[in-house]
Amino acid sequence: MNVFLQELINLVTTPPGNLTYHLVLAFSLVGALQAAYHNWRENSLPQNRRTAIGLSLLLLLRLGMFIMAGIAWQGLLNEHLLLPPLDRSVNLLSLTIITWLWIFPEPHKLADAATWLLSLLIITLSALTLTWWIEQGNALSYNGSWPDFIGEIAALALLLLGVFFLLARKPSAWGFGLGTLGLLLGGHLAYLNLPLPPGDFAGVIRLAHMAAYPILLALPQRHPVPISHPAEQTDETKPPHLAIEAQQLEALLALASGDEADEVTRAIPGAVARSLRADLCLLLSIPDQYGDITVYSGYDLIRETHLPGGILPGQQMPLLASALSRGMPLHLPASDTTTDLQILAQSLHLSHSGHLLLAPLLADDGKPLAGLMLLSPYSNRSWNNDDQALMSLFAQPLARLLQRTQKLTLLERERSRLNQELEDLQRAQQSLVQENQHLQAQLLEVQQENEKNRSQAEALAALVATPGAPDQVTTALLKEAGAEREQLEGELRLALEEVARLKAALIEMDQKYLALKDQSGETMSSSEKLEEISATIQELRQPISSILGYTDFLLGESIGILGALQRKFLERIKMASERLNRLVNDLLRLTVLEKETLPSLEPETVDAYSVVDEAIAESMEEIRNKNVDLRVEMPEGLPPLRTDRNTLKQVLIHLLENARLVTPQNGSITLRASTQSLEPQQSYVLFQVSDQGGGIPPEYIPRLFTRFGYADGKPLPGTGIKSASLSIVKLLVESLGGRIWVDSELNAGATFSVLLPVAPEQATDAAPGIEV
16 A cells, blocks of 8 residues: 555544544534525525534534544543444444435435434444444454444445435536545445555545545535625615515505406516516415316516416425415425426426425415415526515415405305395296286186176076066077077088098198109108108117116116126126217218208307317316326417307317327327418418327328228227218318318327418407416
8 A cells, every 4th residue: 555645544543633534524514514504594495404404413423523532532531442333323424414415405205204214223223333342342453343344335335325316316516416425435445445454443434534525515505595785775674676666566456456356366466576576476376176276367577468377287296285285485496306396397388497486375364375476487586585574574465455355256246146036036026926917817807707697697586586487588598508509500510611621632732742752753862861860860869878877877886786797787788888879979970971061050259268268178077087188378369250159169179089089198188279361361260289199190191081981980090089070070160161181290199270260350460478
């Protein structure tokens, strides 16, 4: 071994030179801890707090070893019996803490728990090793003993595991961490491969520690604190722009304190973004039962535009969802390695999200109402304690404003409901009044009839009381009965004459029908056949629906437990009925195509956004059941269409169904719309539905919109619905005066495009919007 290296090893392993080794490590940790503590005071990020805690633990361990080495140098304790096992244990604990600091700068429950459990295990084994070593006395050298060998193997395993996770996660400044772990790994490998020196301490490992510990000065620099400019401040507590924008916020909130909830939620992000000079500000809901987070509204300060609402996948952003659910603030730097910032940037269509600051809006009872989130994707501005305090200051009045608006909205809904009930009661009252009037009229008629009958009875009684009156009454009654009989005979004769006339007319019509039947060769027209087939199909659908309903009812076991054989037979019946239902639907579509007629269209002025919302609402359940994401890209300012609403909605539903069937699970479907000006005096709206299927081969595209696909009735490759259904879609689009075509790339998917004209008075260019 080199003489100089041997001298260095002797220097750092024997007193008083070994005190230099402890001092170098302690001073390196003091410098790093000072920077970490400064960052923690300036910016209360959890990363800065973790760094300060970890460096404090390392410093305490090294100061303890320095003190014990100094006491041993003075001969106050036995260095051979106490310091060797303690030195190896402190080294192993230090490696654990250093690896934890470099790999997991942000909170990580699993990693934190594993680190502390490993530290407890090391402390326990160290106590057992120290007990065993004291029993050995002065007979052995610690270098090369079995505890020393096991400790070195554990250190190598820990360092190799740390290098692997560091390369896999690649946190901020991971290159410095790799250098630290690499130097320590090299020292331990050299100790095992070089000849073991006599004594109780590993000099090569101590030299590696002295080279690696100064790199820990880079740990606090991974999360820099934003630099403040005192020259721009008007007093010691508040920058001038915060005071000015707070006044602007007060004015905007006064304007936004109306009764309409949409106006309030739209105004709040803009006011907060201007006050804190945030690139983006979003007003978020707490996660719903599915874990999704609703974006009520947003504001882009750089572009000075309001952002529409949307949905964020809260399941993939655990930190954000947890903070919103618990009503806790959240502060994430741009260097955070969790998935929250990555998924957030993808959902908002940003290259990166920048630094994140979240403030909860709490109700009077302390329950979370919503959350205000600030992002800095353009300026990359960091958030400090002043920003956090100002957000907390804004949160309380904003929460009261939202709560008041929600109460007003509920009261308005209750008022509308009560008005509707009042109108129903008024209509019921009017109906009862009319019914009462009708009953009174009937009662009056009955009274008049009774009065008439009573008059007749009185007249008859007077006649009977008169001498010779019975004969006169009988004669009068016979005359009246004879008159009534003659009248009835006359009416019967007229009815028989009418029946005879109708019978003659029927015979005449039969003769004309037979003549026409002979002329036409006793054949029915194809249109009549199609009408008869369509009617028969419609009659078939009712019993099929009944069979499917009763089958599902029995399979649900609501009226009794089914045996295995019974369930098997019922499932076969259900499969056969579903297949029969599909065949009936296909046959009905074919009859519609054969007639080449469609129901009469009802053109009206249609809002493209509402039609897309209705189509998505009817298709969303099946899309979600397949675990497929639906992305909607709708720009602002789409012109209204002059078309039939139901027909356009059916076209979009068919295309979404086709995309869902061909897109694999965990894939995505994109529905987008845009304006096109292909002619000088005519504008168009282009709807496009893209899937992630395997694509349609070029040789099958000419057959795509025909009535028949494969001979066995299956869909064409790359499509989910049969060509007969796609031909219906083409017929519907052409009936609206539009065009449909498909663009496909093998192994990449297909895009169905529908181009519809805009009414001439609405043919204006649409302003591009921001996708959320």
